[in-house]
Amino acid sequence: MPEFIPRSIKPRSLFSKMLTGFLAVIVLLVAFNFITSIYLKNKIHDEIVKYNELSITHTVEGYENHFRLSKNMVLGLNQNDRWLMNLNILRNVKQNNGYASVEDVRAELKTLYANPFLQFENIIVYFKNDAFVVEKDGTSSAQDMFGKYYYSPRYPLSFWNGKFDERVGFSVLPAAEFTEKSAGIEMHKGYLLPVLIKQQPYNDMYLIVMLDAQKLFQIHNISKDQRFYILDPEGNPIYTSASDFKIEPLSAIEASESSVLKGNYYTFYKKGQETGFTYVSMVPAEKISLQLVRLNMILIVLLVLAAMISIIASVLFSRSLHTPLRKIIESFQSSPDDDSLLKQGPIREYDLIRHTMHRMMKTNQDIAQDLAQKTSILRKYALSNRLKHIHMNLADMREMADTSMPFRIVLFDIHFKEQYAELDMDHEKGTYYIREYIDSVLLQTYQHAVTFQLERNLVLSIVFAEDSELSGIMKPIGYLKQMFDIERDLYLVTMAASSVYPASSEFTSAYEELTERLKQRRLVNETQIMEDGPWKAERFHFTVSMEEEFHTRLMSGHEKGMYDWIDKQLDQMGKKAAPVEHYSQLAREVEQQIDKSLQKLNLNGQRSGTAPPFAKLQSFYCREQFRDWLVQLLEPVIRLIQNKTEDQDPITRFVIDYLDSHLHEDITLDLMADKLNITPGYLSTYFKEKTGMNFSDYLNDIRIQRAKQLLQNVELKIQEVAANVGYQNANSFIRMFKRYSGITPGEYRKKYASPLLAE
Known part of the structure; x- marks a missing residue:
């Protein structure tokens, strides 16, 4: 030591x-x-x-x-x-x-x-x-x-x-x-x-x-x-x-x-x-x-x-300065020296160095003539070494990526399938091998390409080159697509290349461009390349008609009707070639609509089981996966609503059945109470306690829902629809319809009964 x-x-x-x-x-x-x-x-x-x-x-x-x-x-x-x-x-x-x-x-x-x-x-x-x-x-x-x-x-x-x-x-x-x-x-x-x-x-x-x-x-x-x-x-x-x-x-x-x-x-x-x-x-x-x-x-x-x-x-620090000086002084003192010639100063080491330097200057005068004869040789030798040194530095510079050059970023989004896990293979190792392969392919075309792993399933490559060279980046990407398609039974890769950026200060803008472009990924079982060009993500929203139809089918408690609605929405999104992002947004909207429906029935705190995780949605690549996920989400909810319906007492069941079959008649709370031989106040309180809705709100709600079904038939007049659901005055019907739906019956028919829109 x-x-x-x-x-x-x-x-x-x-x-x-x-x-x-x-x-x-x-x-x-x-x-x-x-x-x-x-x-x-x-x-x-x-x-x-x-x-x-x-x-x-x-x-x-x-x-x-x-x-x-x-x-x-x-x-x-x-x-x-x-x-x-x-x-x-x-x-x-x-x-x-x-x-x-x-x-x-x-x-x-x-x-x-x-x-x-x-x-x-x-x-x-x-x-x-x-x-x-x-x-x-x-x-x-x-x-x-x-x-x-x-x-x-x-x-x-x-x-x-x-x-x-x-x-x-x-x-x-x-x-x-x-x-x-x-x-x-x-x-x-x-x-x-x-x-x-x-x-x-x-x-x-x-x-x-x-x-x-x-x-x-x-x-x-x-x-x-x-x-x-x-x-x-x-x-x-x-x-x-x-x-x-x-x-x-x-x-x-x-x-x-x-x-x-x-x-x-x-x-x-x-x-x-x-x-x-x-x-x-x-x-x-x-x-x-x-x-x-x-x-x-x-x-x-x-x-x-x-x-x-x-x-x-x-x-x-003091020792690091003292040790070299001590060694120099020891080398000086190895030859005979007269300490009486040393001039005393505040630091002994500096006194020794000053005396030794004086002797060295006298020695230099003796060899000056000898050095003059060898100046030419020494100059050539120094120049040779200097050139070699410069040459080595330039080689080192070639091995580094010049960040002042134009660049493009390529982002690879990797999704491993269930078959990959069945082979007992590690996802991290799989991402590592894919990254190494991407790096080797890009380096064959671009000398200044750097590839590294950003996240568990994201690999990013930065390619530095001139603008003319960067325009041909789709060629190696196309080659990678052919290779990835060979193993698409195990994993799928979505690739997106950024525009050309002039300097490294634009790294953030390029990465944001790619993350937005990756949201275009479609629900297909193949390797995808997100093409160049601007793209703005549009959010998927429930329409008023979708929300009403969803609520009506869910409240009925019929599994087939609910699952038919799911198939209908998925089929429409498939025809439009909707991106995976829209499917995920549909799933989240369904979850929100479930909460609204359960709140109306006072069942929001009685959901059993665990809802499927939303994190899995981004890895889905086919329609059946989304359908299975939605069925898993809805199945316990439908069962809960069915149990709620079966638990209804005879009074509530009588009121609901009577309203369903006599909806076109003039129905009041007093009329229903008289048929049940109870007071209207007791019936109102009892019905609210059992269903979670006031009698008048429930009656108007089912009338408006029935009216929406009748409005699909464009041959019926608004007055006829109003009479069929119990409104003898067309103005009262229009006012109540707008209150519960947000639009008038005519606007609803124009929006949802048009053959062109239905198609």
Whole structure:
């Protein structure tokens, strides 16, 4: 092992002088970094506190805006004359026999609690005179609502009755746990935040908005691990994120700054301008301290590492300079020398070198005449060596790719088939062999060609040459296609060549051109070459007709009808020679339409099994693969819908069968209720619970679907189609058709019943 430090270090040696200078600089730098880290630590602490202050400000603005929006949205219903008329009827519902107005009120409320941004769990309208309520699930007595369906020890029926006498138009009540007690089963409704809203001038009714308190906290709080609570102007808690910590009294909060360290927590306060609530966020002090401790540890480790590396580098650098000098001096001292002739200086090594150089200059004068005679020979010898050296450098340059030359990029997309895996062969090795073969073929034509693997199935070649030479690149590509076609039973290759680019600065543009061009790959079992020329990918979209037909066949639960639809779409895409990208987009659209259909049936969370992976779609090369994939996707969904249909009760089955066979008649909810000998309100609630749709929406939906089928017959007039599906007024039919389809019956017939378009 070579020595690390010279055997003897003298005070006047070059090594000691250089090492001392390096160490002095290292000490100054370490001291500077240490002082800077102390200063930055205090600054970072202030920034962390400031960040939490901004966080509580953001939270307060979120809550205040949400309360204001909730109030405005509910009070905005008063702008609707129909809403006010229905409320006046329901205030004395028994006297007015106004139960028919319940559905209209619920329909207006649905626009509010169905809005996902409002976080309304429910909206309850409490009428004092008949002691009943209207909410999203229907109507019930006040005793059942607050004793069974929304029960909380904190909010008994007497509490809500007492609110009729208060003169408060808007009030946010403390959050509480609500449960539903029905048939001996207790079901948790959630941690809800009641908001009481009175509409002027009514004193015998008011609205209760049930906000989901936990979702509000998740939406309006940046940090989820903080302790958070809200106090009303009197200091009573409105909401707490956890029940295991002490709540500061309002007097202590008002006397404090916006943030303060109390005990083991940094407490941040903020008062809302709209409600007057006080919002309090408690962040563990140890969380902030831990961040600073980690920062200190990182800085200390960095300082130590920097000092150690600097010292080692200084020693090595000093030694690298000292060692050659020491060897030179030892060679000088091998001949007799008189140390008395040395002039003393600050560095001993330099003194020896200066004395030796003086002797060398005197020696040069003695050989000057001898060198003059040999100048001619030496000049020829030097020129010869110089020429050889230049010649070697030029050869080295020829072996490198000149990136200033024009170039083209060729991209190879490789898809291995199942037969390749059956041979127990590794895909990585297969890609490697294909890459090597591509490289050998291109190098036969282009000297400056570089081929390498980009991804698991992508190989890229860059060819440098003159413009005239690059125009013939399709010849080796055509040869590669012939070779790849021989083994197309094992794998398929799609090739695309870029345009000619002038310099390497255009590499990115060339690669983007090829990735877009590869999207042209068609669904054929052969090697493909994507030809030159611009190409812009067009996205595949479901038309209105396709979406309606898909939904109708899927909801019917018939496998054959659904699979016939798949064959129809695949056949049309095959006739158009659609690229594989469009087939993949069709698969994704089908997945989205399945979700929409299952949501209508309230079955979205009941899908069983695992959907086939979308990643496999890009490797498909024939129609049957896409059909098998879509069948695998749809099969469990159809089975689920069939089970849903089989589970329908006799009442729902009777209504559906009756509507299907009497669709041309004037059908109403009262008519169906009379045939079943039940009340219309009960039938409406029951039908919605079983099917997931209102009776009127279901009736209009199947009428419009039947009308679309009849519109395919161009010999039927619009008036005749309307009468066949139960609309006696053509204007009502046109209006309802446009509402459910987005276009008029005439536009639908022109678009989908035309023989030219159908072809």
